[in-house]
Amino acid sequence: MPIIWIGFAVFVALLLFLDLFVLNAKDHVPRTREALGQTGLWMTIGIGFCGFIYLAYSNGWVESDLPAHTAMINYLTGYLVELSLSMDNVFVIAVIFGYFQVPAKYQHRVLFWGILGAVFFRLAMILAGVYLLEQFDWMFYVFGLLLLFSAYKMVGKGEEVHPSENPVIKLVKRIVPVTHDYHGHDFWVRHAGKLHATPLFVALVMVETTDVIFAIDSIPAILGITTDSFLVFSSNILAVLGLRALYFVLSSMIDKFGLLKYSLALILTFVGIKLMLHEVWHPEEWVSLVVIFVTLTGGVILSLLQPTPAEPHPHDPTKIKEPTEVPDI
Template identity: 85%
Template sequence: MPILWISFAIFVALLLFLDLFVLNAKDHVPRTREALAQTAIWMSIGLAFSGVIYLAYDNGWVTSDQLPRTAMINYLTGYLVELSLSMDNVFVIAVIFGYFRVPAKYQHRVLFWGILGAVFFRLAMILAGVYLLEQFDWMFYVFGVLLLYSAYKMVGKGDEVHPAENPVIQVVKRVVPVTHEYHGHDFWIRLHGKLHATPLFVALVMVETTDIIFAVDSIPAILGITTDSFIVFSSNILAVLGLRALYFVLSSMIDKFGLLKYSLALILTFVGIKLMLHEVWHPAEWVSLTVIFVTLTGGILLSLLRKAPTPHPPDPTEIREPTEVPDI
């Protein structure tokens, strides 16, 4: 078991190294074709890893009673849940970048370090969630209610983002001085002998805290599929790793997916009910995968078929490099 975890950690570290120092060694604005190609690569890796899951559970690399086929389906379901919920995260990230006027060529750098931090935070949250479910049966109901409430919020007013009012920014300002100008892609800079944070670092902190908030929904959702910590972690992380490329694909046309939030709410509702009925309702693994896939696909298709509204978040490729940022 530890060998599998260590091997996966090395695999993820290798992917991150290739992403930052090979594919995106130079700061640049990813064009649509490049973003689509990278998204396809990340999704291919995520889907292909289901084969590794099958082999791991078939050859006894993991101590588990799950059949290899069951483990593979649970992985794919968890991957699809996290990937679908990440789409909602894209809109919030676009708002954050738009507010701070983050230069488009530095946005990938912020997303990279934000997701690197998310790997560690999510590992801690997943292990804690699995422990709570194994030790306290009533936590199934707590997580179920949490998902139902999240679904309600998603179809309600939604979460409005007001970066200037965010307490995280206020905390950063109290701890370290923050410059009002960007200094290339640097998060920190020394001015007059004193270390200052740049607006890029503040944007990074905002993205990181936003991911933690979204993980409060997505991790219980995957735990509603399986409590196998390796499947939960691997499916979660491989889906999140593709979020950077997915952001550059979706952020400029997020207004075209207006009905997607209803699909995501239905997915959260389905998993929430499944958690609350865990003692009496045990649908086959393929049922959960089918319901989530059909619901997500239906939301995307219906969104594309309807006429999109006029307002939309800023296209990251149209954001010009500023000299100052507001309200920091």
Template identity: 75%
Template sequence: MLLTWIGFFVFVALLLFLDLFVLNKKDHVPRTREALLWTAMWTTIGLGFSGFIYLAYQNGWVDSNLEPKQAVITYLTGYLVELSLSMDNVFVIALIFAYFKVPAIYQHRVLFWGIMGAVFFRLAMILAGVYLLEKFDWMFYVFGLLLLYSAVKMLGESADIHPSDNPIIKFVKRMIPVTDDYHGHDFFVHIDGKRAATPLFIALIIVETTDVIFAVDSIPAILGITTDSFLVFSSNILAILGLRSLYFVLSSMIDKFEYLKYSLALILAFVGVKMLLHEVWHPEDWLSLVVIFGLLAAGILISLTRPAPAPAPKDPIKNPMIDEVPEDRQI
């Protein structure tokens, strides 16, 4: 089992290395065609990994009682849940980049390092979640209620974000000087002998903390499907690996997916109810996959066929690099 985990980490590290240091070595703005090809490639890898899942559970490479076919269905369900919830994450990331006016040529770099951090944070959260569910049966009710709360909140939340109000960002700005301008793709620079963070680093921190917040919803959602830690982690990570290319595909079409949030809310509610009724309701694994896929497809189709309501005018945004930054910390 340990070798399987090590092998998966090596596989992910290889994919990330090829992505940043070989295929995207030079900063550039991916065209829509390129982004679509990359999205197709990442999706193929994610879906194709189900073949390895079958072999691993057939040959006992993972310590689990699941049958190979059941493990594949569970993996695909978890992958689809994370992929669908990642779409909502994409829209928030687009708002963050717009808020900080991150040049499009450097957005891929921010997303790459943001996902690097997400791998470690999510592993810790998944292992903690699996441990709690295995040790304390009442945690199913806690997670179920959390998902129902998240579903209700998703329907009522506003798309407006104010990163300058983030306490972590306020702390960073008070600990280290922050430049007003971008300095290429660097996160830190030296100016007049002083080390300073660039707006790109501030944007990275916001993307990272946002992912952790989203993981509070997505990880319990997958744990509501299975507590097999390898299935939860592999489906989660392989779904977010394609987040960068998915961002460049969807970021320009945000307004066309107005009704997707209702599908995501229903998906969270479905898994939440499933966790609350785990002692009396045991639907077939394929049923969860069909329900989740159907809700996601319905949200996308309705969004594309029905015109979205006109957005309300927004107030102008102040320069986030100088909001509430002490004068002695500005450069």
């Protein structure tokens, strides 16, 4: 494995250590100010990584023919795409936590381990996607159609989350017994000499499978920007690492971003069309960056200008306290 991949893995491990054992060493509900500060920190790291990308590609640390400035623009565009699509993921996670009545102070722990698993799943999916695009030209059309279909679903009625009907959840229940109540922040407990999963573990599995489903949209979207595996992986992972803090910023304001899904659908449509026209349309790298930035910014601004609903969203995670009733899973 090239040294730059090993170095990036160590860098991500250090960031995860910082997040779990320094910034969130104790189970607590991050206040809005704290969540905003951490979101700013993760975004600074993600955007600041552009400087490293420029150095890496200008000094030949990565085996690539891309000019350094092109690599930097592609990374930033991919980062912005993943960050924007993560916003939609935040809303689904809020519904999951609301269904399982996960105490607010344990939600960060679920997100941390869920995203840790996402790192490995996404690496496998990215490498597979790059391989398919390099070996089979028709895969550009498959990914393009996939993104167009995802855009259509996003502006439709939307997909409801039904944890009790999730086949993965049913499989977990068949393999291991599940307790009916929470045991602090533990995912596993021993009861009557037998190992039991807690509802917190079931919520983790649900978040993990949801992330894989979202990655089916987000990874082809970034592959529509570049097929350089290091750029795709680094932009994807650094955007996902900030999802935990972003979740606590956005989850209590879900109803304020009602128009954002249309911006995300337009982004998916743009990238999908770009993939399908890859043989005849080759816009400059900065064009994709500008289109995605303007579309996302416009969606956020228009959403904030909309009147706020009188009643708060029923799945505001900051309102879930202990003790709590756990639904039948």
